[in-house]
Amino acid sequence: MNAATLDGLPNPQRAFAFLTIGIALTMAVLDGAIVNVALPSISTELAISPADAIWVVTAYQLAVTVSLLPLASLGDIIGYKRIYWCGLAVFTVASFACANAQTLAFLAVARVVQGVGAAGIMSVNIALVRYIFPKALLGTGVGYTALVVAVSSAAGPSVASAILTVASWQWLFLVNVPLGIVALIIAARTLPQTPASGHAFDWTSALLNAVTFGLLIAGLDAFSDADGNVRALLMILVAAIAGAVLVWRSLKLAVPMLPVDLLRRPVFALSMATSMCSFAAQNMAYIALPFFFERTLGRSEAATGFLMTPWPLMTALISPMAGRLSDKLAPERLGSAGLLILAVGLACVATMGEAPTGFDIAWRLAICGFGFGLFQSPNNRIIIASAPRERSGGASGLQSTGRLLGQSMGAALVAIVFGLVAGGHTTLIAWIGAGLSLVGALSSGFRKTA
Structure with a gap:
């Protein structure tokens, strides 16, 4: 039967279909950060300056950002499975090309192509989840997706360090090839066919x-x-x-690439606003805290990674449970509660002083991670469920775009604080993050879902 007529997939097809989503999403999210650790090695081997080496990261980020909405729109037109499968294939081939790059120009171009492939994966993953899981378990599926993103984001530096300990930087890309091939085979056999609108690409x-x-x-x-x-x-x-x-x-336009038709829906627009606030607050802390740990507390890079662990670990533990709860309880209330907890956690970070112990840091970041995890899964459920089924691609693409914009806003705010304020960066940044979380909680509270 066509997946469009079914309420989700039966098991074990559902489990295998989500497995391929998880593998591909892990690779796409990891590659957004994993290369940062290898930039010094890449710079030395390719005989380029550190400033030029940054293009290895920038090329990927820009390609992902500009491709998300067009590929999500194309998914509405020709079906989400095709976009996902082609995106994964392009990502896998481009990963092999990155591993064999001999010049910066070749590597940057390969990273652009890899970013387009990653956008193909990210742009429709939540849309596919809507067809993989039955409506009664949509929050559960979204929670598992949030878990994959949280773990992948947090694991980037650790995975990179582990690979670079035993192999060259090329293996950061080569490991994607066998994983991509396995995911492509599973995807071809298990992902559901989704409706195709057939309208022209804009x-x-x-x-x-x-x-x-x-x-x-x-x-x-x-x-x-x-x-x-x-x-x-x-x-x-x-x-x-x-x-x-x-x-x-x-x-x-009746079906615009920028989903203004969805943004006209108050619940959708408010959910996007809360998502951007939460990711901005999180990224501000993720960028500022390592500076505090290493420069103020004198901790090593390894110790800094360990100190940061409670936040993503708690997020990973809470996200699936929050997703399941959002199938039974009002997701907007869960979202508001999560952002309020995140604000409390960041306020605690702002008041931890200049010489906190490891325990002082751990419980504060655990509170932040708990709040962030409690918010994300219910919020993503609202985003995808508030869009018409045939506009799932647009909703999925805008959700991923909002995440990237929120992270970029957070990074820009940190840069501004570092440039304008002489000291006390971490305290001020944590208070700003707490304020953003409160704004998000307020926006979440105004939502009314069906």
């Missing part, structure tokens, strides 16, 4: 989308450069103009 909107989000992310990143403020403001200005044109164009 190339003009795709171009405006690339300019808007590409320059916006690049502009936010430019704030991290000491002399990049003017350049950053110019890029953000151009992005705003292109974005205004994109919104104006989207308002006239």
Whole structure:
């Protein structure tokens, strides 16, 4: 039977279908951060400067960002399984190309292609989850997806360090090849076929989308450069103009690439706003705390990684449970409670003093991780469930875009604080994060779901 007529997949097909989603999503999320650890080795081997080596990371991030919404739209047009499978295939082939790069130019191009493949995976993963799990278990499926993202994000530096301990940086990419092949085989056999709208692809909107989000992310990143403020403001200005044109164009279309039709729904728009606030708050802490641990407390890189562990560990433990609870309880209330707990945790971080013990740090970050995990799964459930079934691709693509924008906003705020404030960075950043969490909690509280 066609998956469109079924309420989810039967087991064991459901388990295998989610397994391929989990494998691919793990690879895509890991590759967003795993390469950071290897940049010194890549810089030395390819005989390039550290500044030029940053393009290995930037090329991937920009490619993912500008491709998410176009590929999500294409998923609505030709089916989510096709976009996912092709994205995974491109990602796998590009990973092999990255491992065999001999120059920066070749590696950067391969990373762009890899980023497009990753966007194919990320843009439709939540949409596919909607067809894999029955409606009564949608929160459970979303919770498992949040678990995969949380664990993958947290494990990036550790996985990179483990691989680099026994092998060269090329293996950071080569490990994707066998995993990708296995996931492709499972996906071909188990992923559900989804409806295809068949409407035309909007190339003009795709171009405006690339300019808007590409320059916006690049502009936010430019704030991290000491002399990049003017350049950053110019890029953000151009992005705003292109974005205004994109919104104006989207308002006239029945099925727009930028899902303004979904953003007109208060519950959807508020859920996106809360998601961006939460990821901005989290990324601010993730960036600022290692500086505090290493420069103020004098801890090693290994010790810093250990001190950061309670946050992602607690998130990983809570996300699946929060997803299951959102199938039974009001998800908007769970989301509000999660963000309030996150705000309390960040306030505790802000007041932990200049010489906290390991235990002082651990319980505070555990509270943050608990709140973040309690919020994410119910919020993602609302995002996908509040969109019409045939617009699942647009909702999925916008959810991933919102996550990236929130993370970039958080990084930009940290760069601004580091540049303008002489000391007490961690305290101020934690208070700002707590404030963002409270704003998100307030937005979440205004939501009314069916």
